Amino acid sequence: MQILRNEAYFLAYAAVTKYAAQRCIWIFYKIAMLKIKNINTYYGQAQALKNVSLHLTEGEVVTLIGANGAGKTTLLNSLSGVVPPRSGEILFNNVPINNLAVHQIVRMGISQVPEGRQVFKPISVEDNLELGAYLHHRMLGGGDEVKRNKEMVYDLFPILRERRKQLAGTLSGGEQQMLAIGRAFMARPKLMLLDEPSMGLAPMVAQEIFRVIENLSRENKTTVLLVEQNARAALKMANRGYVLENGHLILEGTAAELLQNKDVQRAYLGKDKKEIWER
Numbered sequence: 001m002q003i004l005r006n007e008a009y010f011l012a013y014a015a016v017t018k019y020a021a022q023r024c025i026w027i028f029y030k031i032a033m034l035k036i037k038n039i040n041t042y043y044g045q046a047q048a049l050k051n052v053s054l055h056l057t058e059g060e061v062v063t064l065i066g067a068n069g070a071g072k073t074t075l076l077n078s079l080s081g082v083v084p085p086r087s088g089e090i091l092f093n094n095v096p097i098n099n100l101a102v103h104q105i106v107r108m109g110i111s112q113v114p115e116g117r118q119v120f121k122p123i124s125v126e127d128n129l130e131l132g133a134y135l136h137h138r139m140l141g142g143g144d145e146v147k148r149n150k151e152m153v154y155d156l157f158p159i160l161r162e163r164r165k166q167l168a169g170t171l172s173g174g175e176q177q178m179l180a181i182g183r184a185f186m187a188r189p190k191l192m193l194l195d196e197p198s199m200g201l202a203p204m205v206a207q208e209i210f211r212v213i214e215n216l217s218r219e220n221k222t223t224v225l226l227v228e229q230n231a232r233a234a235l236k237m238a239n240r241g242y243v244l245e246n247g248h249l250i251l252e253g254t255a256a257e258l259l260q261n262k263d264v265q266r267a268y269l270g271k272d273k274k275e276i277w278e279r
Helices: 002-030 072-080 102-108 125-132 134-140 144-156 158-162 173-185 203-218 231-237 255-260 262-269
Strands: 034-043 046-056 061-065 087-092 110-113 191-195 223-227 240-245 248-254
Touching: 034 072, 046 072, 046 087, 046 248, 061 072, 061 203, 061 231, 072 102, 072 110, 072 191, 072 223, 102 110, 102 134, 110 173, 125 134, 125 144, 125 173, 144 158, 144 173, 144 203, 158 173, 173 191, 173 203, 203 223, 203 231, 231 255, 231 262, 240 255, 248 255, 255 262
Parallel strands: 061 223, 061 240, 110 191, 191 223
Antiparallel strands: 034 046, 034 087, 240 248
16 A cells, blocks of 8 residues: 555656656747747758757857858858748747848847958948948937947947948958947847857957957847857857757757767867967
8 A cells, every 4th residue: 555655656746747847848948039940941952951940048149060061151041031941930039030031030139240241341330330220220210329339339349449430341350350240239139140250360359259249148138149160169158059960950958068078079179179269
């Protein structure tokens, strides 16, 4: 009789524990800012992303790791509407954005900093920043908000204040990257997509870029999805990470878990690789 009673207690405990775990998972998934469900993205007949699913919660820094051609940039472009997925679903704050135009996605609070910076070189630094605020300005009206946002960008990157009347094309590579991030920030995004922000930059400049990315998340509560060639540096600042290989997500985990993963170390970190600012 005692055995049966104990077994009943155990089964009841197991049922409650299982329910609690499922409930926690359900609540966590429901409050995720970004949910990507089984998206498939193509360039013509070539499939670049294959049933990719991931999520981001508010305030996180999440990094995508993978070799060239793995699909990292395609994933960012799918999120921003540049290359929409053919199937699957993307939810931003529980609203489907798969079929929205790029400007509508920006209006909802997603900004992308593309690989290669792509600033408007023939116009000034200040004009570049104001272009970044165009949709935000149209929604809210008035110039005071734009001025406040510019001051916030200048506080993040003091060198841009000094260069504000200078043509963007005459800036150094690092300054152009700062401008590209600042231009995206002018839309006051809830989610910022960063594609290879340290590419081609001197180590000290790259370190400054990483510092600002951390500040955006910590102080401005901006959620960040980061594609970065220096996987070790990216994982050092990220909360979590995903590994992409040939269009498939093959691994996910906390940043600490991925840093300790032997396959990740061998493929993307290098046994004796130093931090970018230690080179």
